[in-house]
Every structure is written in C-alpha cells, then in structure tokens.
Amino acid sequence: MKVLLIGNGGRENAIAWKICQSKLLNKLYVAPGNAGTAQIAENINIESEDSESIINFALEKKIDLVVIGPEIPLARGLSDKCKENGIQCFGPSRVASQLESSKQFAKSIMNECGIPNGVSVSVNSVEAAMDSLNSFSLPVVIKADGLAAGKGVFICNSKMDAETAIKDILEKKIFGKSGNSLIIEEFLEGPEISVFAFTDGKSISPLIGACDYKRIGEGDTGPNTGGMGAYSPAPFWNKEFEKNISENVFRKIINYMDSQYSGYVGVLFAGLIITKDGPKVLEFNCRLGDPETQVILPLLETDLLNVMQHCVNGTLESKFVRWSTKSSVTVVMASDGYPGKYTTGHSISGLDNINHSDTIIFHAGTKILNDKSVITNGGRVLSVTAVDISIEKARKNVYKHLSEIKFEGSYNRTDIALI
Ligand code: GLY
Numbered sequence: 001m002k003v004l005l006i007g008n009g010g011r012e013n014a015i016a017w018k019i020c021q022s023k024l025l026n027k028l029y030v031a032p033g034n035a036g037t038a039q040i041a042e043n044i045n046i047e048s049e050d051s052e053s054i055i056n057f058a059l060e061k062k063i064d065l066v067v068i069g070p071e072i073p074l075a076r077g078l079s080d081k082c083k084e085n086g087i088q089c090f091g092p093s094r095v096a097s098q099l100e101s102s103k104q105f106a107k108s109i110m111n112e113c114g115i116p117n118g119v120s121v122s123v124n125s126v127e128a129a130m131d132s133l134n135s136f137s138l139p140v141v142i143k144a145d146g147l148a149a150g151k152g153v154f155i156c157n158s159k160m161d162a163e164t165a166i167k168d169i170l171e172k173k174i175f176g177k178s179g180n181s182l183i184i185e186e187f188l189e190g191p192e193i194s195v196f197a198f199t200d201g202k203s204i205s206p207l208i209g210a211c212d213y214k215r216i217g218e219g220d221t222g223p224n225t226g227g228m229g230a231y232s233p234a235p236f237w238n239k240e241f242e243k244n245i246s247e248n249v250f251r252k253i254i255n256y257m258d259s260q261y262s263g264y265v266g267v268l269f270a271g272l273i274i275t276k277d278g279p280k281v282l283e284f285n286c287r288l289g290d291p292e293t294q295v296i297l298p299l300l301e302t303d304l305l306n307v308m309q310h311c312v313n314g315t316l317e318s319k320f321v322r323w324s325t326k327s328s329v330t331v332v333m334a335s336d337g338y339p340g341k342y343t344t345g346h347s348i349s350g351l352d353n354i355n356h357s358d359t360i361i362f363h364a365g366t367k368i369l370n371d372k373s374v375i376t377n378g379g380r381v382l383s384v385t386a387v388d389i390s391i392e393k394a395r396k397n398v399y400k401h402l403s404e405i406k407f408e409g410s411y412n413r414t415d416i417a418l419i
Pocket of ligand 1: 212226227285288289291292
C-alpha cells in the first residue's frame with residue numbers, strides 16, 4: 001500500500017514508526033513530517049492544512065490510504081474531500097469530527113445518549129454567560145466551544161476570573177471563531193485518563209488508556225502545554241473499568257454517530273475524569289492523542305496499517321486489535337521557555353546512543369539538515385519511550401536514555417510516571 005500520513009508532531013512520528021512495521025506497506029509519505037519521519041519515510045513539503053495540495057498529491061501518487069493525525073484537517077473536512085476524490089481516508093468526516101471541534105455538539109450528544117459528563121450550559125453572549133454563571137459554584141470551568149490548541153479551557157477560582165475568561169472568549173475573541181460560543185461547566189475532580197479505540201463505525205476495538213501530564217512544571221504546576229509525558233496503563237485500569245467505558249461511552253457514541261451522521265471511522269479518544277460518582281467524560285477528540293500515541297502504539301501488537309484498512313473498509317473485528325499488557329512510559333524533551341517563548345535551531349546530540357531494543361525516540365519539533373544533523377525546531381522537541389514489564393522499569397529506562405540526549409536549553413519534567 002502507498003500511504004500518506006498528515007501531520008508533523010510526535011504523534012505522527014509514532015504513527016509512521018508503527019505503519020513502517022506493516023507488511024502491507026510499500027511506501028509511506030508524510031506531509032509535512034519532521035526529522036524523525038524523514039529517517040523512516042519520505043517527507044513531503046505540504047502543510048497539514050493545505051487540503052488542495054494534499055488531494056492533488058494523493059491523486060498524482062495513487063495513494064491507497066490517507067491517515068490524518070491532527071484535529072484541524074479533520075475539522076476542515078479533509079476526510080470528506082478524500083472520499084469525494086475516491087481516496088480512502090482513516091479519520092472521521094467533518095460532521096462527525098464536531099465531537100472534538102464543538103464542545104456544544106459533544107455535550108448535546110452526551111446528554112441525549114445518557115453518557116455521564118459535567119453539568120453545563122452553552123451560551124453565545126456575555127449577558128447570557130453572566131446570568132448562567134450565578135447557577136454554578138466555584139471553582140467553575142469556562143471552555144471555548146471550538147478548537148483552541150488545548151488552550152481553550154479556564155478553571156476559574158473566582159467569579160471575577162470567570163467573567164474575564166468569558167469576555168476574553170466572547171468579546172476579545174482570543175480564540176477567533178472558536179470563541180463564538182462557550183460552555184460553562186461544573187468543576188470535576190479526580191484522576192484523568194485518555195481512552196482510545198479504533199472503529200469502523202460499527203465495531204469498536206478493545207480500549208487502551210494512557211495518562212498524560214498537561215502542565216509544564218513538576219507536580220503539575222505552571223501553564224498548560226500540549227503534554228509533557230504519559231504512561232500506560234493507569235493504576236485503576238482493569239477489565240471491569242474497560243467494559244464500563246466501552247459500553248457506556250464508546251458504544252453509545254458510535255451507535256449515535258451511525259444513526260445520525262453516517263458513521264464514525266477512525267480513532268475515538270475520550271478524555272475521562274474519575275470522580276467520586278464514577279467516570280465522567282470531559283471531552284472527545286477524533287484522533288490519537290499527543291503524547292499518548294507515543295506510549296500506546298508501542299503496546300499495539302496488531303499491524304496498525306491492517307487495523308486502519310479494516311476500519312475504512314468496514315470490516316473491523318473487535319478482537320483483531322490486541323494490546324500488550326506491558327507498561328509504557330514516554331517523557332517529552334522541550335525547549336526551555338515552552339509553552340511561552342523559546343529559541344530553535346540548536347543542534348541535538350546523543351540521538352544515536354540509544355539502544356533501540358528497549359527505547360524509542362519520537363521526534364516532534366525537529367528538523368533534519370542536508371548534512372543529516374538534527375536541530376530543534378519547536379517547543380516540544382522529542383520524546384523518549386520505553387516499554388517494560390512495569391511502569392517503574394520503563395520509567396528508569398526512559399530517564400537513563402533521555403539524559404544522553406542533549407541540546408541547548410533542553411527541559412523535561414522529572415516526575416513523569418512517578419505513581
Ligand atoms: N494529550 C491530549 C491531546 O492530545 O489532546
């Protein structure tokens with residue numbers, strides 16, 4: 001098969017790495033990719049949001065399958081455009097992707113299907129927001145309705161903070177059109193987990209869960225990031241938990257999407273919080289997570305390309321997908337200053353020292369130069385993943401190897417998977 005993978009993050013490096021293990025693969029292109037994907041596939045100089053060039057390239061090269069990594073191309077209907085041009089695509093349609101691109105859409109489906117989630121209201125004016133605010137106790141959560149690169153959620157400890165967030169979103173339009181409306185939601189407390197399944201629109205694969213670390217600082221302090229590390233499995237993960245989430249969250253959503261929106265094909269990602277009243281859904285995403293992908297794909301025992309092929313053909317048998325019961329840990333190395341300002345262009349050393357039998361390096365913000373040297377090119381630069389029989393062993397391997405990779409101004413959390 002000829003495959004075109006869309007995206008340039010650590011997630012896409014992990015997807016590319018796994019696809020490259022497939023016996024079905026003849027050629028993998030990545031648009032635009034990074035230094036990691038350049039080493040195992042052919043990077044194409046097309047941005048992931050340039051759907052016209054993606055379609056033209058896919059037609060010219062007779063691509064058998066387009067795989068969409070990030071959320072923006074999904075929300076803009078790249079999957080639909082592929083289908084209109086007779087190209088198979090792994091990733092849900094634009095309407096189905098509203099599960100991620102509109103919180104109001106996701107909330108209304110959850111409430112209609114009886115899926116546990118926080119009490120919320122959706123509003124599109126400051127006046128309505130201020131009125132509704134009075135019915136929530138503090139802290140309260142304010143969420144921009146649309147995509148905001150993980151920055152659209154505010155946990156407000158005072159009414160004044162909530163009013164500021166509301167005005168920033170609805171009046172100042174700090175997230176542009178993504179802030180045409182917002183959600184006010186009760187604050188929920190408990191451990192969080194990202195849960196993933198492959199689906200062909202009818203069958204749902206066994207689930208896999210990973211816990212990620214969103215804050216930049218040790219002990220979950222400081223501003224939110226795209227994710228600084230992750231591990232799997234969660235300490236509370238067991239067959240009973242998986243069955244509950246599969247039946248009461250994933251099955252209900254997939255059935256609903258099938259009956260109302262011509263189905264959902266791809267990966268469904270539920271962000272859950274385990275409250276004292278049981279698991280509740282915080283959000284849905286329509287893609288793999290980053291950095292969760294870097295811990296879960298090394299645990300996938302089935303050929304990923306074959307799984308994707310079954311999803312797009314509508315022939316997925318749930319048991320075909322097998323997850324290892326081993327433990328996996330990934331730690332992100334970032335540029336000092338991230339998620340604020342940082343510098344790029346620093347040369348990275350130590351990438352060849354890694355013993356690849358027990359550790360994997362996934363690139364994110366990196367660039368490969370003509371002389372094959374690799375430099376930093378983003379906030380999250382790379383991640384180091386290890387799989388072992390326990391979280392402790394995997395964690396030890398990750399940090400041992402991570403200390404051998406060096407670039408100016410590198411930063412990583414030292415408390416990932418310390419559970
Ligand atoms: N790590 C969370 C996400 O990918 O949205």
